[in-house]
Every structure is written in structure tokens, then in C-alpha cells.
Amino acid sequence: LTSKRYQIERGQFSTISEEDVNFFTNLLGHHRVINDETELEGYNIDWLGMVRGASSVLLKPKTTEEVSTILAYCNKRKLAVCPQGGNTGLVGGSVPVFDEIIISTALMNKVENVDTWLGVVTCQSGCVLEALDEHVSEYGLMIPLDLGAKGSCHIGGNVSTNAGGLRLLRYGSLHGSVLGVEAVLASGEIVDCLSAMKKDNTGYDLKQLFIGSEGTLGLVTKIAINCPPRPQSVNLAFLGLETFDDVLKTYKDAKKKLGEILSSCEFIDQSSIECVEKNLKLKAPIGAHPFYMLIETSGSNGIHDEEKLNVFLEEALGAGLVTDGTVATEPSRMHHIWSIRERIAEALINDGCTYKYDISLPLPHFYKMVEDMREHLGSNILRCCGYGHIGDGNLHLNITSKEFEKDLLNLIEPTIFEWTAKVNGSISAEHGVGFKKRNYIHYSKSSGAIALMKQLKALMDPNGILNPYKVLPDN
Ligand code: FAD
Incomplete structure (x- = not known):
């Protein structure tokens, strides 16, 4: 179990009761409250098969208002939740650690508007990336983001992880392409920053807080994203x-x-x-x-x-x-x-147990890291390989072994993070911090920055119900 492997204690949250399930069933109906163990299996385990939670309830809201009602209730009852999009995340952020309620955006997949003059699509956060790209292609536009998981990942998941992908080199990061975000805070309050304008300098750019915060500050319900013309x-x-x-x-x-x-x-x-x-x-x-x-x-x-x-x-x-x-x-x-x-990534899973690292490095050090790790790990492994978005200085370093070995993990971590910090790289280039890397965040963030992140979390989610045990370190 995750909790045993990672030696972590459950937070002081309530446990879901029959009354809670009745509340959700009254709100959403039977079909959108999933509590069948077999059906829940796929939502409790991550894409890599490395992190497993034990949630007994998954909710499938369709509207922002439903998300708001769910979160307001959970906040009052101190029930922890885990927002989930396509569950393709690679850092254990998308699955519960204990019994958090999973809130899936699978049914929030409506495209609201395509502005063909400015080239902007406004949609719900559960739109699957590939389907959304096909939709805007009818207007000669494209989503400025593409990645191997496009057939499953949701645009809300992409925004919440600030996904980079195969064309960041050309179209830039989502911090630039996303023009507006609507999100629901832990209290149930709806924060409307859904501007679809390319320019909007009216005060603090709050939407940026939801881009890349991995569901720890709010649940993203709608997005407006800049769409360049589709290349000829x-x-x-x-x-x-x-x-x-x-x-x-x-x-x-x-x-x-x-x-x-x-x-x-x-x-x-x-x-x-x-x-x-x-x-x-x-x-x-x-x-x-x-x-x-x-x-x-x-x-x-x-x-x-x-x-x-x-x-x-x-x-x-x-x-x-x-x-x-x-x-x-x-x-x-x-x-x-x-x-x-x-x-x-799929081939590596078939190779064996995968230890996956997603690192930013200055280019002269880019491949040296793979060579050094290979030497460091010697014959304890099946494979140590490197690939990635070299145009962004982003290395995907992967190690495989026959089965999970704690000793091997201890040999890799924290050496790999120390190596990265020494050359001023980042221990997470595009996958995020999630559950797996949160206690290593200090290799890439100063203590002052981490303290401010914790203050923001306390302000926006005072009961800590939104994706607990993720992103922020224990100490
Ligand atoms: P999930 O995995 O469901 O969730 C990811 C995180 O976001 C979790 O912390 C979750 O709680 C949170 N979250 C999800 N939806 C919401 C929401 N609506 N509101 C608030 N929080 C939310 N990533 C890259 O950056 N570049 C790549 O090139 C890339 N290639 C990949 C290739 C493969 C084959 C796979 C399996 C993954 C790849 N990834 C890549 C990682 C992953 O696909 C991305 O992180 C993706 O953005 C996750 O989207 P998702 O909908 O699956 O989110």
C-alpha cells in the first residue's frame, strides 16, 4: 500500500459516512456517484502503477455549480478530496493517498465557445486534449499543446500540471497560452477569472495560481485558451x-x-x-x-x-x-x-518497474546525467535511458528494474536531485511535484518560496482538504 511504501500518516480528516453518500447521491444521482470497488480500481491507481490509494467514492459532476456544492459540503465536513482528470499524471498527484473522495472531471466536457476572430476556445476542464484539438481544427485552429497522453488527458489536468509537451518550443508554456480560468475553491466559492481576451491587465493575474498547482488550491472547472492557426x-x-x-x-x-x-x-x-x-x-x-x-x-x-x-x-x-x-x-x-x-513511456512500463524522472538541465549537462547515473547504478538495473524535449532543456531520465526495489530507489534518490541542484536545474520540468517529489522540492525552491506557497495554501484551503499530501513538503 502507498501509505506503507512511503511511510506517511493519514491527516485529521473525517471518514465518509452513509449520510455523506446520500448527500452526493441526492445531488448527482446514482450513476454519478461511484462506490463499486471494482469500478473504483482504475481511479485509485496511477498510470505508472506505482501509487495506489483506497478511495471508496468517486463523484462525477457535470457543472461548476455541482463542483461548488460538493466542495462546500466536503469543506464543512472536513472530507479530503482528490481532483482527477484523465489520470495520466506521472508523479502520483492524480490518485488518492488514503480514502480521499475522487472528483472526476470526466463529464465536464462541453466546449462553450470558439472565437474564430481572436482564435480562442472556452471549454469545461474535462475536455480530452485530442478531442478538443479535433474540435478547434474544424475552425482551422489548433490547441497549442500536444503530448503522448493526448487521447486520455483532460485540458483541466494539463492546466493543473502546467503540462509542457512536444511543441512548447514553438508555442510557449500554458502560463502564456491560457487566457482565463474558472476554478472552485475549497470553500465552494467560484473564482471567475475566465477572460477570453489576449490582454487583460486588471490587477493580480490570479489564474496563474491554478496553472501548475496540481489541484491543491482549487478545482479548475473552465478554461479559455489561445489557439494558433493550424499549420498548412x-x-x-x-x-x-x-x-x-x-x-x-x-x-x-x-x-x-x-x-x-x-x-x-x-x-x-x-x-x-x-x-x-x-x-x-x-x-x-x-x-x-x-x-x-x-x-x-x-x-x-x-x-x-x-x-x-x-x-x-x-x-x-x-x-x-x-x-x-x-x-x-x-x-x-x-x-x-x-x-x-x-x-x-509505455515501452518502459513493459520493460519493468519504471523509476521516472523529469528534469530541466542546462544543455551542456543534459546527457552527462544519464551517463553518470548509468555508472552510479552499475549492474543493479535493466536499463537507464534518456530522451526528452531537448529544445526546452527537459530530460526524461528513466531507469527500469525487474521489480520494485527500495534499495535501488534509495540509490537513485536523492542522488539524482542533488546532481540536478548542483547544476541549477529543476527536479520537475513539466510533470509537477505531486505526491512523489514533494519532499524533494527544496532542491529547486528556496525556503522563502516554500513558506509563501504554504501561506497561500492556508489562505485558499484552510482545512487542507484539496489534494492533501501533494506538492507541499512535510517540513
Ligand atoms: P491527472 O493525471 O488526472 O491529474 C494530474 C494532476 O492535476 C493531479 O494532481 C490532479 O489532482 C490535478 N487535476 C486534474 N484535473 C484537475 C482540475 N480540473 N482541477 C484541479 N486539479 C486537477 N506531461 C507533460 O507535461 N509533457 C509531456 O510530454 C507528457 N507526456 C506524457 C506521455 C504519456 C504517455 C503519459 C502517460 C503522460 C505524459 N505526461 C506529459 C504527463 C501527463 O499526461 C500530464 O501531466 C497531463 O497534463 C495530466 O493530465 P490529466 O488530465 O491526465 O491529469
């Missing part, structure tokens, strides 16, 4: 490289030579590719190399974009930076190549 032409190059130094030089060249059409720059090492080929039977489009890169361009003029990409590739090949590669323009081939990158 997309090209994807899959490249093989011999040294990490060549990877860095190729990235720098890509920024310079592809300029405004560069939309993604991803990095994969050989061990990650081997893992995908072995566990998912997906074949890489080129032969074996120590390193690989995916470089995507998106623009408005196919001829112009292809010409630019070809010049960049010819020069990279000519200079010996890139030794092999292939370019795809047809959607099915691009999809195949992207799935190799997007399904590494």
Missing part, C-alpha cells in the same frame, strides 16, 4: 547522430536555420529506441545510432518550408553532424515516427 504544411525529420555534442550543435543550427517554422526538437538515445523496438515491436525508420533527433517544421507554405528544411539537412549532413536520416511529409509516416517518440 508539416514536415518531420528523424535523424541519427554519433555524439551528444553533435546533437547540441544540430539543435542550435535548427533554431538558426529553420527559424519561425521550427515546431519541435526532440531527443532520443539508443537505449530508449531499443526499448520501444523490443517491447512494442515498433521499428525505427533508420538503423542503429547512439543518438536520434526528431525535428518538426510547421508553416504556411509547403514549398518554402521544404526548401528550408532541405538546406538545413544538407548542411548538417555535409558537416558530419548528422550521419543518417529520413524526412516524412505524409500523415501516416509522420504518425508512425511520432508514435516511436510518444510511446517510449
Whole structure:
């Protein structure tokens, strides 16, 4: 059980009673109050299968008002809750630790408005990212966020984790793209910051507090998000490289030579590719190399974009930076190549028990960390590999072993966080802190900043009912 593995004590919250269940059933009806143990199983365990809670009730509100009534009641009764979107989070934030009531946004999936002039969609927080992107594509727009979990994750989950993904390099972070947020506080109070304007400097930018706070300050119910025009032409190059130094030089060249059409720059090492080929039977489009890169361009003029990409590739090949590669323009081939990158996380789960790290590092240190960890862990493991969003300095370092071993975890942590702090990196680039990393947050945040975070939490959620045991450290 999670509580045993992580040695944590339950907070001073009430335990759910029959009367509480009756209250929720009166509000939502039988079908939207789930208390069947088998049905709850999938909501109590995280995507990685590493963290498990023991909630006995899951609620499925459809409206902001229902969320407000639920939270006001839970606050009064001191019942802890865990907001849940698509449950694809990777830091144990989306599942209860003990018996917190799960509030799922699965039925809050209405698109309210698409402003085709400014390019803004306003929707409920439970819209699945891929479905929302398909919806705005009908208006020639796109959601400025894409990630491997797009078929399951909710836009509210994305906002609550400040998800980064595959195109942050081009479209920036959600702190910029999200124009408005509506959220419900622990007290049940609805905070309406749902502006759909690109510019709105009326006082404190409160919506930012809900972006990346992982459900600890409020439950996000609606979002307005800036949608750029959907690109008319997309090209994807899959490249093989011999040294990490060549990877860095190729990235720098890509920024310079592809300029405004560069939309993604991803990095994969050989061990990650081997893992995908072995566990998912997906074949890489080129032969074996120590390193690989995916470089995507998106623009408005196919001829112009292809010409630019070809010049960049010819020069990279000519200079010996890139030794092999292939370019795809047809959607099915691009999809195949992207799935190799997007399904590494899934391949790792099939490899064994996965110890997953999501770290920001200055680029000169980026791959050194993987090499150092490999040496540090020696033969105790099945695999230590690195891939990620190199264009954002974001490394996904993963280690696998046959089964969960506490000794191995102790060998990895806190060494990995100390290493990161030494080079002024961040111990969580885009996945968040959740349950797993909260007691390591001081490696990336000053004590003054942590103290202020705790004060904000006390102000916005005085009873601490919103996603307890997450984000904030014990001490
Ligand atoms: P959940 O997992 O359900 O929840 C995540 C956190 O947000 C929890 O703390 C939860 O309590 C809180 N939360 C959820 N909804 C709300 C709400 N409405 N209001 C308040 N709090 C809420 N992440 C990236 O950043 N970039 C990637 O490239 C990326 N790739 C991934 C690939 C795969 C295959 C997988 C499995 C995950 C990946 N992730 C990535 C991680 C994950 O998908 C993101 O963190 C995603 O944003 C989580 O969305 P979700 O709806 O699944 O949220």
C-alpha cells in the first residue's frame, strides 16, 4: 500500500459516512456517484502503477455549480478530496493517498465557445486534449499543446500540471497560452477569472495560481485558451547522430536555420529506441545510432518550408553532424515516427518497474546525467535511458528494474536531485511535484518560496482538504 511504501500518516480528516453518500447521491444521482470497488480500481491507481490509494467514492459532476456544492459540503465536513482528470499524471498527484473522495472531471466536457476572430476556445476542464484539438481544427485552429497522453488527458489536468509537451518550443508554456480560468475553491466559492481576451491587465493575474498547482488550491472547472492557426504544411525529420555534442550543435543550427517554422526538437538515445523496438515491436525508420533527433517544421507554405528544411539537412549532413536520416511529409509516416517518440513511456512500463524522472538541465549537462547515473547504478538495473524535449532543456531520465526495489530507489534518490541542484536545474520540468517529489522540492525552491506557497495554501484551503499530501513538503 502507498501509505506503507512511503511511510506517511493519514491527516485529521473525517471518514465518509452513509449520510455523506446520500448527500452526493441526492445531488448527482446514482450513476454519478461511484462506490463499486471494482469500478473504483482504475481511479485509485496511477498510470505508472506505482501509487495506489483506497478511495471508496468517486463523484462525477457535470457543472461548476455541482463542483461548488460538493466542495462546500466536503469543506464543512472536513472530507479530503482528490481532483482527477484523465489520470495520466506521472508523479502520483492524480490518485488518492488514503480514502480521499475522487472528483472526476470526466463529464465536464462541453466546449462553450470558439472565437474564430481572436482564435480562442472556452471549454469545461474535462475536455480530452485530442478531442478538443479535433474540435478547434474544424475552425482551422489548433490547441497549442500536444503530448503522448493526448487521447486520455483532460485540458483541466494539463492546466493543473502546467503540462509542457512536444511543441512548447514553438508555442510557449500554458502560463502564456491560457487566457482565463474558472476554478472552485475549497470553500465552494467560484473564482471567475475566465477572460477570453489576449490582454487583460486588471490587477493580480490570479489564474496563474491554478496553472501548475496540481489541484491543491482549487478545482479548475473552465478554461479559455489561445489557439494558433493550424499549420498548412508539416514536415518531420528523424535523424541519427554519433555524439551528444553533435546533437547540441544540430539543435542550435535548427533554431538558426529553420527559424519561425521550427515546431519541435526532440531527443532520443539508443537505449530508449531499443526499448520501444523490443517491447512494442515498433521499428525505427533508420538503423542503429547512439543518438536520434526528431525535428518538426510547421508553416504556411509547403514549398518554402521544404526548401528550408532541405538546406538545413544538407548542411548538417555535409558537416558530419548528422550521419543518417529520413524526412516524412505524409500523415501516416509522420504518425508512425511520432508514435516511436510518444510511446517510449509505455515501452518502459513493459520493460519493468519504471523509476521516472523529469528534469530541466542546462544543455551542456543534459546527457552527462544519464551517463553518470548509468555508472552510479552499475549492474543493479535493466536499463537507464534518456530522451526528452531537448529544445526546452527537459530530460526524461528513466531507469527500469525487474521489480520494485527500495534499495535501488534509495540509490537513485536523492542522488539524482542533488546532481540536478548542483547544476541549477529543476527536479520537475513539466510533470509537477505531486505526491512523489514533494519532499524533494527544496532542491529547486528556496525556503522563502516554500513558506509563501504554504501561506497561500492556508489562505485558499484552510482545512487542507484539496489534494492533501501533494506538492507541499512535510517540513
Ligand atoms: P491527472 O493525471 O488526472 O491529474 C494530474 C494532476 O492535476 C493531479 O494532481 C490532479 O489532482 C490535478 N487535476 C486534474 N484535473 C484537475 C482540475 N480540473 N482541477 C484541479 N486539479 C486537477 N506531461 C507533460 O507535461 N509533457 C509531456 O510530454 C507528457 N507526456 C506524457 C506521455 C504519456 C504517455 C503519459 C502517460 C503522460 C505524459 N505526461 C506529459 C504527463 C501527463 O499526461 C500530464 O501531466 C497531463 O497534463 C495530466 O493530465 P490529466 O488530465 O491526465 O491529469
